[in-house]
Amino acid sequence: MTFLTACVTAEHIETSPMRTTMVTTGDLGFISGKNSSFAWHPSLANVVAGERIDSDKVVRHMQVALTQVMESKGYHLVSIDQSPDLLLGFGLALGSEMSDKEILKKAGLVPGLSTTGIDTEQYEKGSVLVAVFNPMQLQPAWRVLAQGFTDFEQSGKERQQRFDELVSLMLGSVPRI
Template sequence: MNLTQTIWRVMTLLTFGLVGLTACVTVEDSQALRTTVVTSGDLSQLPPSAMTYTWHPTLQKIFVDRRLDKQQVLQHMQDTLKKVLLTKGFRWVEDPQLADFQVGFGVAMGTQMSDEQILATAGLVPGLSNQGVDPKKYDKGSVLISFFKPTGIAGQPYEIIWRVLAQGFANIKDMDEVRARFDGLIEEMLLSLPATHAVQ
């Protein structure tokens, strides 16, 4: 798994525009709005004419506890990725033979997965601290998105060229908040992905 360039960037964002939050945001809640994003790889390795993608055959991992429906989380992740990537001009296709690249992803929410386990699984770790956050109200979630390009090599048809891992907090008891924060996070994670010529 060779990467011609590795780019690490860490961003800490504080967002106060969530529905239901007033100007009187507590210190605890403001701490819970932190998001950390780490990227690795080189998006310029995507084929210049790339317009279509399909899901990676094995990297569609969902780790959630019993408060969340695994299949619903998987479907929402796929739907959100399709929506965001379409705004960039990329179209999902079911047939891998028609895809210019593959997209893999992983979601961990409401579990006790440690940063060490995330590092071993994803190769990245944002290391978002839970200091000042009420664990009874907020759960830490992690989202991974990876891009793979075709190699033309038998036995290793695709290689990873870029990945982004984000961590943030959400109140699982408020699913509207979870979905809003989740969708916004996916948009932020793919912000650096250039749009295709079709939408430029």
């Protein structure tokens, strides 16, 4: 009779709640040095979140974060009445309020960030969509959708800083003019 024994060592890799996943689609080729003004899309500024989130405050912060990144690239914010060269729209959703399946249906793309190994009592998956529109077209010319985790135990200031960094990363493909 033969007995085989073996010992296997497996390293446990801690899943980081700080990771993000991002997917981009579209073409920013319509932007040139002449396209320097942008305005907010008239109907795409949505927040789908529970009672823990002040939606109006999130919209204002998102507009500030987007404006800062766009201005750093040479663009300037104008009113929609001033015939902007491009329109920016955005949406934010928490995983408890909108599933990946619903996001895919509404946005046409989804990064699919896994919650495996994440303490869902402390962290919640969030999704952020930014869309760039040529004002002459109904459909967005370019979209980016990012998913990451928000830590409600962090201070508001820490969450805002991380969010600002995410917005900057998301708009990395938008050309400087």
